[in-house]
Amino acid sequence: MRAYQLTGGGFDGLQLMDRTTGEPGPGEVEVRVEATSLNYRDLMMAKRAAGVVPLSDGAGVVTRVGEGVTEITEGDRVAGTFFSHWVDGRAFAAMHNAALGGSVDGMLAESVILPAHGVIPVPAGWTSTQAATLPCAALTAWNAMVEGRQLGAGQSVLLLGTGGVSVFGLQFAEMFGARSIITSSSDHKLEIMRSMGADVTINYADTPDWDKAVLDATDGEGVDLVLEVGGAGTLPKSIAATRFDGQVALIGILTGPAGETNPFPIVSRSITMRGVYVGSRRMFADMNAAIEVNGLEPLIDRTYAFDQARDAYRHLEGQSHIGKVVIDHT
Ligand SMILES: NC(=O)c1ccc[n+]([C@@H]2O[C@H](COP(=O)([O-])OP(=O)(O)OC[C@H]3O[C@@H](n4cnc5c(N)ncnc54)[C@H](OP(=O)(O)O)[C@@H]3O)[C@@H](O)[C@H]2O)c1
Structure with missing residues (x-):
């Protein structure tokens, strides 16, 4: 499977690599990533981080589940959560050790393995392209306005x-x-x-x-x-x-x-x-419920193909966008 990797030299230094994904271990799921979205943070990470797959925000379909996973099943459409281990309760220091696309590998890959508690079903009827806009920007706004x-x-x-x-x-x-x-x-x-x-x-x-x-x-x-x-x-x-x-x-x-x-x-x-630092999985679930009831749809400025990832970064950096910039992996 193909994945991009940061090299520390800004987004022009993004490397497309072939990687092998292992089996999802106990408590983990494998997700075929169908779309990702970019946040301002990803521009900063591209300058700072190296050797890591970028982007916190992605959505796709669960392809395999590891031992002991019951709440998520194969075929579910899910989004990753920004902090893989902030499930509920108060923010805590160690949540930063598993921030996707920063301290651990993120979503700009064809396939990822994540803890089952680090993914969440997307709002009913939402495509992966739409759902990829939610994990960072939407949840941050929600947390700021509700929590x-x-x-x-x-x-x-x-x-x-x-x-x-x-x-x-x-x-x-x-x-x-x-x-x-x-x-x-x-x-x-x-x-x-x-x-x-x-x-x-x-x-x-x-x-x-x-x-x-x-x-x-x-x-x-x-x-x-x-x-x-x-x-x-x-x-x-x-x-x-x-x-x-x-x-x-x-x-x-x-x-x-x-x-x-x-x-x-x-x-x-x-x-x-x-x-406010993004939010927990519980807040994400609350937000998704409100989105479903109110029929909200994300404002997607532009969608790029997986092979055009650098162009997507460049577009975000130029600040001519409104709302979200998305990468379609399919
Ligand atoms: N704490 C958290 O959890 C969290 C989560 C998400 C984002 N953030 C942070 O929040 C900020 C926004 O992130 P984002 O992903 O929404 O960014 P974004 O989509 O890249 O937004 C960029 C837009 O911000 C506006 N802008 C730039 N400079 C401005 C200024 N001086 N005054 C007012 N507006 C200005 C511009 O809008 P116009 O073109 O309309 O002027 C620009 O197009 C970033 O600093 C990001 O790191 C933090």
Whole structure:
């Protein structure tokens, strides 16, 4: 079977290799991967990691099950979970030892072997191409909006940019009956966001004081929740755009990994800051149930063939996409 491997030299250094897969051991399953999707993290991993199969997000069909596996059977359509061993409960340090496409081999392969508790049936009726969008971006948005102080109907959420996490955030806001405010550097993308239900759209390139525009749109109060994917470069404005006793879900670092933040506005506005790192298998199951009931469909920007993996990375890096970039392995 064929699999890509990172070499540490960015995505141009991706190597396509022939690998043998063994038998699934006790408690494991073999999955024929039919589709994967890319996340911003995969661009970072391509520079940092070597000798590992990339991509956390993939879905396909179970082809063999190991001894003792009862809850998953051959023929099931499943997605892998980002953290193979975070099944339920609180986040824990060792979950990082089995993060797909980073600390362990990921999904950019024709076939993978995973622990049975590290895969989950996809929403009913979903194709592998659709389901491959869920494990990282969707679950992160879900965790941010549900597992902290849940975003209620009639409350407001601020979404930054139109990448994978933010677009799922917009779709979940619609599902919850919340008011969505989304920013983008592109008017064209904002038009698409409005067609998907965004209540307020702000071009952050034309409106550098977008925090003030958020306050204007919320009667000067600010939003109940921010899905903060920008990091140090956007955090002060995200805090300024949050209402008293609101919350900021700290998710991403699109503007860079480090910077200074003045804690005083957080204190004086009684804001809750909550770090969010993808989510557990239990959260994934809850999200899939909500997706099924509400008939949500992912926004797939573009799909590439398995042999075009580098082009898919390049497209994601260019940031012209909206929502998710997918690789079809079939
Ligand atoms: N903590 C976690 O568990 C977790 C999980 C998933 C992702 N993340 C992080 O969250 C971030 C987003 O990930 P993703 O996969 O959704 O990324 P993505 O799909 O690559 O999103 C890229 C988009 O972000 C927008 N953007 C870039 N710079 C921006 C800025 N300064 N202000 C506002 N928007 C900006 C742009 O949208 P426009 O073109 O519309 O301007 C760009 O197209 C990344 O830092 C990623 O590492 C964290």
